[in-house]
Amino acid sequence: MHFKYHVEGGNFSQAGFTSSQVKKTLKQLNVDGEVIRRTVIALYEAEVNIVAHAYKGNIAVDIDPEKISILLDDEGPGIPDIQKAMEVGYSTATPQVREMGFGAGMGLSNMKNNSDRLDINSVVGKGTRVMIINYFNPTR
């Protein structure tokens, strides 16, 4: 199964729409509840990051019998120092993002905690690519 979604930078009223759709799909597929929770939390954090930091982005979701792979590609300022951005408490979020209850510098580490595999690549001035992979068999 393959799904594609578009995310608009700055549009907080729509932030979480993709995560919500993916959650519904995984529920319909009877995926383990804990796997669903981890996947949508990692995805939601990543989706909010696009809305908070980028101009626009695309999310491609692939579901096969073993796993869910999510590729988030955005056009935006990029992340100059990914190591630093992974540190809990480090954030470049705007006051508007903080007003929405985010921007505490917890997102990337939470994404890592809720993904079996997380890859982040970024080019400053161009954008960021995030890959999240979670396996349906929790013992893996």
Added chain:
Amino acid sequence: MQLNLWAIHFEMAATNNLVNLEKIAQLLDGQIITDAGNPNRIIEGAFASDLMSDVLTLPTNHLLLLTGLVNIQAIRTAEMSDIDCIVFVRNKKVTVEMTNLANENGIAIIHSPFSMYKASGILYQAGIKPVY
């Protein structure tokens, strides 16, 4: 006699532990804005925060969230974290859009005039368990 007292004790303990939405609203002098189609749900644990990032790190499902943050992302965060009920404190009012999204996802909403501190204290005293 002794046995009867024990029976009463256990019955009271069981009753005290089963806190439903109506009881929450009553304890918090609040109003149920929506029960999202499940008026009899039982609340066992709660978490209080205005920081949605913090809520998203919780390892527990089916909680009640106390928050003063009134925006659509509070509902979305609850959806992703499998939170059953949100209490908006200090008379913060939800919008129709927020209520609709909560209904769609089976999330109950309660308004309370109390502060987060007071509401948390009352629920803690009523036996609602903390996450950590």
